[in-house]
Amino acid sequence: MKNKGILFVAIDLNRPLLDQGPFDVVLHKLLGKDWCGTIEDYRKENPEVAILDPPDAIEHLLNRQSMLNDVTDLNLSDCHGKLPLVAKPLVVDGTAKSHELFLAYDQFSLSELEPPLVLQEFVNHGGVLFKIYIVGEAIKVVRRFSLPNVTKQEVSKVEGVFRFPRVSSAAASADDADLDPSVAELPPPPLLEKLARELRHRLGLRLFNVDMIREHGTKDVFYVIDINYFPGYGKMPDYEHVFTDFLLSLMRSKDKNRAAQ
Ligand SMILES: Nc1ncnc2c1ncn2[C@@H]1O[C@H](COP(=O)(O)OP(=O)(O)OP(=O)(O)O)[C@@H](O)[C@H]1O
Numbered sequence: 001m002k003n004k005g006i007l008f009v010a011i012d013l014n015r016p017l018l019d020q021g022p023f024d025v026v027l028h029k030l031l032g033k034d035w036c037g038t039i040e041d042y043r044k045e046n047p048e049v050a051i052l053d054p055p056d057a058i059e060h061l062l063n064r065q066s067m068l069n070d071v072t073d074l075n076l077s078d079c080h081g082k083l084p085l086v087a088k089p090l091v092v093d094g095t096a097k098s099h100e101l102f103l104a105y106d107q108f109s110l111s112e113l114e115p116p117l118v119l120q121e122f123v124n125h126g127g128v129l130f131k132i133y134i135v136g137e138a139i140k141v142v143r144r145f146s147l148p149n150v151t152k153q154e155v156s157k158v159e160g161v162f163r164f165p166r167v168s169s170a171a172a173s174a175d176d177a178d179l180d181p182s183v184a185e186l187p188p189p190p191l192l193e194k195l196a197r198e199l200r201h202r203l204g205l206r207l208f209n210v211d212m213i214r215e216h217g218t219k220d221v222f223y224v225i226d227i228n229y230f231p232g233y234g235k236m237p238d239y240e241h242v243f244t245d246f247l248l249s250l251m252r253s254k255d256k257n258r259a260a261q
């Protein structure tokens, strides 16, 4: 590990112990471990080791408000503020509770929910979500089934708030499904490239994913609803090659920097 000079930093909030294997430092926050401090100490003791993504930048994504600030700062769109609303727990700490989601059909029923929460407009998107995986310079997109559209009739008749347990982990891949082409069409590559480039830079991270939806009935109105650090890359097509290329290019640039010194 030390010889290779690469430290692979992965957040696995479900694993109970801080476990430093050769290619994997598992960061743990739930048990109150000071994982940022652990990485910082490790870095000081092993200055030759590259930390792929800095812990403070990773922490930025564990709060649903700060995670999307950089997307807002890109000033790509304006908001409308209509019902229904999606309410999500502010802090993402890996627990099932932090991935619960509520759909509120009227503003008054929001008082039934336990703060702190982040509120988002529910955007109809034809029941399909785009998961955009970013690994350094590489971008891969997959389609996944998502929450179905809410009809105007429902909005006018339904009241109250509805709870959904973790939606996305239950969602199946929609890549091979027989979908309406206007729903299935992937976001345009130039948009994805720009978003990935900007977010890599603004977040200071190389390994994350962006959940994006297309407003139903439009061709090019997209929303970023979630950003996750080190998502389940097992669902990303061709992940072995993408990761190998990423690690090799890091080693090459490290060697080049060393040679230039
Ligand atoms: N603003 C929104 N409009 C429409 N649907 C939404 C919105 N926000 C979330 N959803 C739906 O809820 C699902 C879960 O939302 P989100 O990705 O924010 O939660 P999560 O629990 O953090 O998921 P992840 O497993 O990606 O960490 C999405 O996949 C999508 O189906």
Ligand SMILES: [Mg+2]
Binding pocket: 168, 211, 226
């Ligand atoms: Mg998500």
